[in-house]
Amino acid sequence: MLNMQRLEIFVAVVEAGSFTGAAQTLGLTKAVVSFNIKQLEEKLGVSLLTRSTRQVAVTDAGERFYLRCLQLLQDAEQILDDVRSDHSGLSGILRITTTPEYGAKVVVPALSAFAALHPQLRIQHVSSSKNDDLIAGRFDVAIRLGQLADSTHHARLIDRFAIYPVASTEYLAAHHREAITGLAQLQEARWIAHSRLATPLSWQVLTPAGDNVLFRAANPPAIMADSAASLLAFARSGAGVALLPAWLVQEDIDASALTRLLPDHRFPTQGIYALYPNTRHVSEKVRTFIDFLQSRIDAGAAR
Numbered sequence: 675m676l677n678m679q680r681l682e683i684f685v686a687v688v689e690a691g692s693f694t695g696a697a698q699t700l701g702l703t704k705a706v707v708s709f710n711i712k713q714l715e716e717k718l719g720v721s722l723l724t725r726s727t728r729q730v731a732v733t734d735a736g737e738r739f740y741l742r743c744l745q746l747l748q749d750a751e752q753i754l755d756d757v758r759s760d761h762s763g764l765s766g767i768l769r770i771t772t773t774p775e776y777g778a779k780v781v782v783p784a785l786s787a788f789a790a791l792h793p794q795l796r797i798q799h800v801s802s803s804k805n806d807d808l809i810a811g812r813f814d815v816a817i818r819l820g821q822l823a824d825s826t827h828h829a830r831l832i833d834r835f836a837i838y839p840v841a842s843t844e845y846l847a848a849h850h851r852e853a854i855t856g857l858a859q860l861q862e863a864r865w866i867a868h869s870r871l872a873t874p875l876s877w878q879v880l881t882p883a884g885d886n887v888l889f890r891a892a893n894p895p896a897i898m899a900d901s902a903a904s905l906l907a908f909a910r911s912g913a914g915v916a917l918l919p920a921w922l923v924q925e926d927i928d929a930s931a932l933t934r935l936l937p938d939h940r941f942p943t944q945g946i947y948a949l950y951p952n953t954r955h956v957s958e959k960v961r962t963f964i965d966f967l968q969s970r971i972d973a974g975a976a977r
Contacts, residue, residue: 678747678750680714681746683696683707692730693708711723720739722739722740748812775901778801784966788967800813804900805818815950819835828950830964834945834946836943838920838937839916840915841916864914866899875891906926909932
């Protein structure tokens with residue numbers, strides 16, 4: 675049987691990149707770390723790490739074993755958390771990742787309220803515009819927006835939102851002599867786009883007549899950025915047209931800082947998903963938080 679502490683030591687070595695760093699993280703001596711790694715490799719009969727004078731590197735077998743260790747340790751932690759929660763409420767750590775914009779607007783306020791209800795639970799929130807790996811990042815939950823790609827993780831749809839093409843009055847006055855009244859004019863616009871999107875930019879659009887047509891921008895994006903906040907800032911400053919979430923731009927539209935273009939056309943509705951690792955045991959803290967977030971979103975929609 676594998677020693678769980680040795681698995682934790684191995685994970686710490688991989689993440690620190692050295693025996694010394696792992697020893698400092700775990701509060702152990704370098705000799706104890708080295709001994710346990712040696713014992714683990716002898717138990718498995720494979721080399722997990724290659725050593726040099728200053729650092730260690732993971733072998734192919736070690737990389738595969740590292741990912742399995744992360745999953746196993748996460749499962750063990752979830753089981754312990756659930757046993758503790760039966761007696762004293764939710765405890766341990768809830769580690770969650772979101773995009774910066776949706777996180778700040780929706781998820782962080784929900785986490786604050788959730789933390790107040792569960793004072794023994796520690797919250798770790800990571801903002802990232804990248805789709806960080808749940809297992810490697812040790813995340814319990816990831817809130818993802820858009821069209822969900824195929825995934826080995828569990829995914830729960832918690833809401834949907836519209837996306838609007840928007841531009842500033844300054845941009846429209848400087849670049850379009852006539853108002854943008856149709857898709858043909860919108861295709862010729864100066865586009866600002868997320869760097870994750872493929873080019874040429876294209877979307878299925880529902881017209882006022884009820885036709886589903888393929889919209890394709892005539893030119894490559896003039897500006898690309900890696901976050902919705904940057905795209906919004908570019909649009910506000912008159913740099914071009916951006917396709918952005920309604921929840922992000924509605925205040926600017928209401929304040930006339932941005933104009934919603936072709937409001938009688940419908941670009942593809944996007945989803946908001948809670949992703950969590952596909953483990954045999956889903957922890958109580960994960961289930962409870964997702965239910966809590968869902969209830970807040972539903973209550974907000976009802977208002």
